[in-house]
Amino acid sequence: MLKTYLFLIGAIFCEVAGTMLLPVSQNFTKIIPTTFLAIFYLSAFYLLTFVVNKLPIAIVYASWSGLGIFTIAILGYIFFKQTLQWQAIVGLFLIVLGVILVNIYSAKL
Template identity: 35%
Template sequence: MHTVYLALAIVAEVIATSALKSTHEFTRFWPSLLVICGYVAAFYFLTLALRVFPVGVAYAVWSGMGIVLITAVGWVFYNQRLDSPALLGIGFIITGVLLINLFSKASAG
């Protein structure tokens, strides 16, 4: 269940970060409310995941997957294209998250 909490924390953070641009510097109410609620939910679910996962591992997975997913959101919704070095860097982030989850005993909590 703690993996589900971590996944929910990641999704909530991605939703909140994706909505940041729409807030127009927090001058628009509904997008601003979405950002605030998204970040509150993200941190809440992250605290639940921290019952089992070490802080460093949980944060590495949370931030790494957040970077990858926000990049995908930027590509799809904001037409933000990446060059080869950026794609390589994203690949390294994905590789790091996979290494932690597949081979590290620390990720088991």
């Protein structure tokens, strides 16, 4: 089961890396960032194929998208100087709390 969650973490990392390259690719006009973006997205989906065989797809997608959103928001602040209002920050922490609860209680299925 640990291996499954490591694949999920890897998929989240790849999805986040690909998403962070979207603005850098400048509408897919920059070949190097676009190539890495495609590689990261394909890798994310490849890793997810192993995860959905072991966990319910609803749990996988909730974890993947929720933690991806949270991580992208933090990295957007760090690298692109994007800001969020306090209400959005609270919402992001609620997403993480929701992902934690979903994973805790899905283990009892």
